Amino acid sequence: MKHPAVIFAIFVLQALCAIFFVSDILSSWIGIRTTPLPWEMRELMEIWAALGLIVGLMLGAVLLHGAIKARKAAELRLRRASGAFMDLLAERFEEWGLTPAERDVALFAIKGMSTAEIAGLRSTSEGTVKAQTNAIYRKAGVTGRAQLLSLFIEDLMRDEAGVLRLQDQSARPAA
Numbered sequence: 001m002k003h004p005a006v007i008f009a010i011f012v013l014q015a016l017c018a019i020f021f022v023s024d025i026l027s028s029w030i031g032i033r034t035t036p037l038p039w040e041m042r043e044l045m046e047i048w049a050a051l052g053l054i055v056g057l058m059l060g061a062v063l064l065h066g067a068i069k070a071r072k073a074a075e076l077r078l079r080r081a082s083g084a085f086m087d088l089l090a091e092r093f094e095e096w097g098l099t100p101a102e103r104d105v106a107l108f109a110i111k112g113m114s115t116a117e118i119a120g121l122r123s124t125s126e127g128t129v130k131a132q133t134n135a136i137y138r139k140a141g142v143t144g145r146a147q148l149l150s151l152f153i154e155d156l157m158r159d160e161a162g163v164l165r166l167q168d169q170s171a172r173p174a175a
Contacts, residue, residue, distance in 0.1 A: 014056030016047040088155055096139040105132040
């Protein structure tokens with residue numbers, strides 16, 4: 001449901017119904033004496049309170065179903081984006097002619113690992129990693145990690161027509 005006022009109203013109705021039943025039980029348990037209502041009126045109130053709780057239960061089920069569906073859709077989009085990013089990496093690495101070692105180093109660098117961490121993972125010296133990162137930057141036509149990463153971010157932000165969505169929005173005249 002996309003109407004918060006309706007959701008709130010049903011929530012309030014359900015809360016009032018629950019308060020009706022709980023207060024009735026507590027007043028009997030504590031021993032508070034109240035003026036008895038005619039049985040017809042009491043039954044009518046109980047029926048409406050029970051209906052209110054059932055409506056709240058159904059709303060909860062609908063909202064839970066919607067939340068599960070939205071979570072699954074978000075997970076699917078995330079998997080697609082992750083796969084698209086990995087495909088984009090492989091495509092660019094191929095285009096730049098990176099060696100397998102340079103591909104590993106580039107991937108670790110894009111993940112944000114330091115030169116020392118990359119050297120430790122690859123069991124090589126930091127000097128070798130520095131030489132490989134310089135070769136990667138040269139082949140990619142960038143001067144550092146930030147520019148290397150920005151190449152991929154720009155590619156991911158492009159739509160099918162090849163135009164950045166942010167540029168489309170900023171090109172519109174201010175209202």
